[in-house]
Amino acid sequence: METAEVIIIGAGVVGASTAFSLARRGVTDVLVLERRQVASGATGKSSGLVRMHYTNPLETRLAFQAYQWFKHWDDIVGGHCGFVQTGLLRLVTPDLTEKLRANVRMQQDLGVNTRVVSREEIAEVQPGLWLDDVDLAAYEPEAGYADPPSVAYSLMTAARERGVRLRTGTAVTKITTQGGRVTGVETDQGPVAAPTVLIAANAWSRPLLQSVGQDLPISVERHEVAVAERPPALAGGHVTVLDGPLDTYFRVEGSNLTLIGTGSGEPADPDRYNEATTAAHIERVGERLSQRFPAMRDAGVRRSLAGIYDMTPDDLPVLDRVPGAEGLYCAVGFCGHGFKISPAVGAVMAELMTTGGTLAIDRHPVRFGRFAEGDYSLSPTDYLDRMTPQAAAGRGNTAADQQPIQAG
DSSP states (O other): OOEEEEEEEESSSSHHHHHHHHHHOOOOEEEEEEETTTTTGGGGGOOOOEOOOOOOHHOOOOOOOHHHHHHTHHTOOOOOOOOOEEEEEEEOOGGGGHHHHHHHHHHHHOOOOEEEHHHEEEEHHHHOOOTTTTTTEEEEOOOEEEEHHHHHHHHHHHHHHHTEEESOOOEEEEEETTTTTEEEEETTTEEOOOOOEEOOOGHHHHHHHOOOOOOOOOOEEEEEEEEEOOOOGGTTOOEEEETTTEEEEEEEEEETTEEEOOSEEOOOOTOOOOOOOOOHHHHHEEEHHHOOGGGGGEEEEEEEEEEEEEEEEEEEOOOEEEEBBEOOOOOEOOOOHHHHHHHHHHHHHHHHHHHHSSSSSSGGGGGGHHHTTTTTOTTTOOOOOOOOOHHHHOOOOGGGGGOOOOOO
16 A cells, blocks of 8 residues: 555645645655646636735735745745736725725734725726725735746645655545544545645545544635736736725736636536636626726627635635544635635645644634634624624625625
8 A cells, every 4th residue: 555644635726835835844755646637626727816905814914924935936936936916906895994994904014015095096006997986995016916827836846856746637535544543545546544634625625524524614616707808008907906896806817818707606516517607707797897997898808717616604714633533634615715825824734734733823713613613713804794603604696795805
């Protein structure tokens, strides 16, 4: 039987990042198992935003730490991450401006370069936006986007150069345990033994947890994006915009394209969902983009696609040991936020798996047992007013006034 010191299930950005950070700590007998190919799941369809605007300190801290990686990728990892700095505007409706101010203060306290800007200043940052429904916004000048497949591939390449092994085309079907301790995994290619296992399989994680008698309320949502060709008037590009009032977001893509998506999603089966976008989605985002950015009315859709998010009721991931199975860990439930925090998440998980703790963050808000305890990690300055487990579990699919921006 094949053996390893550590098995990582999933070769997306979280699995690859953890493998790389383990190797940096000297743990190189690591086997990464991937059901398809590197970045072939949610990572390969991520919108790739790199930003630090969150409504809670934990994700802000992780995003700020991860930003240092994206900014200095060649020095830390090597290879190519495709980071492009565009700046970012986070728009909210006037009734949410006090929450916006509080979130910006929190982010500034953690070191993020961000500030509140008036309607007049928004127009200076990005001329041509329709702003009748906005009084203030958050402006993050150092934000931008990166290329998710390149990030995963370069992390995996750097890990393999340090001794980590990768096996693609291998689906993990079960976690094996004995006497309350993990012993390895079963795969469609045969068993592999290891005393430490990390589940980082995005939407495919829940059945693996169930195989050891544990569960998390992770649901799967399908999200669509379209890529449009910008008109000549916008050939120079534009800032990234998270548009809460219109429940959409958009960023530049390369030299002459703009990627557009919405925060709203719909339930999906990760093995049988429609990976193409609907005409209704293209029409919907086109209308919203044209309303916010009238110069984009003449933009023509070049391509479109749909991907999946692994969602938790409070929109925060679970980064923890799995109870009842010593040596088993999980990094799951990223709610569309996983890419931008993945370098920091990999470092946190590698530290937890090697030392038993982590100095980088307070893991209490992302602990495994919080949902069973009914103690959801809800921020009082969340733009969605979800202050109870019951409210957190209910999701609207339109409700632009609730501003359900999850994407990127």
